[in-house]
Amino acid sequence: MDGRWILSICIVLFTAALWRFVTVYWWNPRAIVAQLKKEGIQGPPPRFMVGQIAEIQNMRSAIKDHDMESFSHDVFHRVHPALLKWQKQYGKRFVFWWGTEPRISVSEPEIVREVLSKKFSQFDKSEAELRLANLFFGRGLVFVTGEEWSHHRRLVAPAFFHEPNDRYNRRVRVSHARSSGEATRRKNPEIEISGEVRQITGDVISHTAFGTSYLKGQRVYEILSKKVPELVPKLISFSWIPGFRFLPLPVNLRMWKLHQELDSLITGIIDERRNSVKSGRSNIYRNDLLGLMLKECDSSSNFTSRDLIEECKTFYIAGHETTATLLTWTLMLLGGYPEWQERARAEVHEVCGNEIPDGESVSRLKLLGMILYETLRLYPPANEVTRECVEESWLQDLHVPKGVSVSFAIAGLHQDKELWGDDAGQFNPDRFKDGISRSCKHPNAFMPFSFGPRVCVGQSFAMIEAKVILAMILQRFLFRLSPSYRHNPAMKFGLKPIHGVPLVLSKM
Template structure:
């Protein structure tokens, strides 16, 4: 009897080990090699598969090397920001595949293919290969299918132009406070002063999001921003390790800190939400901030079609991270570009004077700033907040002449497309806002070659919010100061989820 039990136990153990061994081999070797063979038969070229890690180590090492070398302000930033895709583009042409761990990723740069990917949102979905990213925020940006459609419908009212118009006073208040601090610094030094504008712009845009998202609870919201900034840094540090099966469950110092920061964000948001829900029940809640508009829209849904409290909290986290990051990086690179191109800085300032005179900037006037709009589009072309976007394919699908298998990903390299001379001409690397004088469609010849906020049905819901806030900040800055690059400025764009200045943005501000 005892021998029988032992034999059964050993047999079960052998079956389990054999099953896990087969699954592991399938995941780590057989499936990737099968997909690689499929892609090569399509005529695609790319890197050979390296078990488990793919091109992660090579990509990471190239990024670290590039990050160690600042560049000239006039240099192409692509080799520094996306060195691996840039090298692949040179060696393999406009379409190629690389490996994100065990997953093949096909990079495409043909505008017609990009358009198809953006339009077919149910065929080309958001990837979920990097669960750490969802620690920052899930929400609308990560959902697919019916859940995405439901959330988009409920959130849309918060970003209608009429609602954004009501938030312009909050934009003005937050921007004025930072500009006032810079003004005091300059006056203390006489008429000119070196200022690292990056921390001020980060503070300004965080304050704007705090006020517009949570109204009177904005100070509590500021703590969320601090925690999300810390999370972003931790996620970058643990990026490579996160692809090791089970690593995220190990009680490492970084993993424990990530969990603690996530818990604290959850507690703060839960408190803000409960406070607001109690106020709504008492008929005392404001309805002009993002949270109020979102709750009002959500309460108008039929039963079963509304968002849960947890869903609303995730959307608030997304407002916070995406809204603050996009605007701060757009502002900093705009100031850097205008520091180098004094003619465009002068034109933008003259336009602000013509539109507003001695008045404070308002919505109507901000919408009339055509030169500033051209400048912002050109900065978004040359310095897009995100260098690339990714989509996942879950079933075999045709894309142009290619037939792609389920299980691969598509990479849309925003930065490389925006600087491609075949699409933008030989001056693609130059700062020429005039190319947008007749709008985006004319500048791109009707092609999908400009998509800093994505494109199609999933275009960023907050782009008008970000552009209006940026215009407000620039209008106030241009009225107060002229500015140029400081001798201590070091040009070093690098990616911390979005495109940051590695050593800040040291400018000389001159009081006007």
């Protein structure tokens, strides 16, 4: 009898698994394709289980092997070559498949506004996106949903909503002085600038958010910005396999090992702060990001030690990499357009003289803000926003069934000539002279940090940090693009200059 019961249970479990497999991977995709086709939305036919993942990855990978022939900033075809191909073939609205997840690509700012703001409760982070992202960064603020997201957001927000203070400016001064001192000691005036700004921004976020130094967090940055991204293409290639993240594949074993090391490093930083309070070296945890999270962890059962470690991972990489990439592209543009560099330097000298910008002067650096906005428009830190429809919804005249995602290609919105004019692919900071809302035909066509309730919590911090560092560089150096510079913006864990940005510096 026992054997029969075991056999019966096995048959039931196998039948249930088979039914789910057929439903998820065969029946549902065909039903959704038929439904969307009736509404006039077509796209490339999905490959069984894989969808268009392989085609998207292969086209992006091929782009990296070819430098751009001219110093052009029209980069949509390099960021989303597959989407551009399908847009030409099927129109501005089309459906493509990320594994078994259907994504409707939309490039209309009014629909963007509805999804991210007006109908925020009807759309959430997609399951496929979360499963993959959690492998890279863990479950931090950017990758949690619902009440968990609301709780984490309320907790961390106060750490980022403040004006630059003396401690912040002093850390920027020390970091920049160390970096520029090393640059001027070199016999060769040429410097690869992305590594320099990455060290400066790493030191700033380490000190202001975690109360430690760049050196102590250096291995954390190395893992999150170099080691993990090296595994991303392989992880994406396997992401269509059911339960792949639990399989002992070589790529998963390597990722698990990296996260074990990350947990150990971050736990050491946390324990050091805790011990400083216990030993009496400090009376309080302080009000930086780590201090706020430690207070919550000690007083609330809704924010565990695991949550604390995951948030540290998120903000180490988000607070470091985004600003470093923004500054790298900005310096590339100012190195290539000396007239804009001189205008920016003149503003810095007029507003700040030789002093580091404080809270008042940062707000008066209008031209620097325009230059940074134009850099974010041409080279956005995020390339795509995807939201899954959690309840059947209408977006203007677009019907979105439950379970279907809506996808916005940010580079496409940022360089749409219908929205920005014929010079959409050109560097022209003056388009922001009257503010973001008047820079183009629709204010929601500019979304480097997203917008709505899930807008990037650190965007003000990032812009202030970028302004301060850029102002200090302009005060101290003249620079131009090196003749060895190769213009090759492509996707590499975000939009990056594949060959770096070599600048030729001369001290003021």
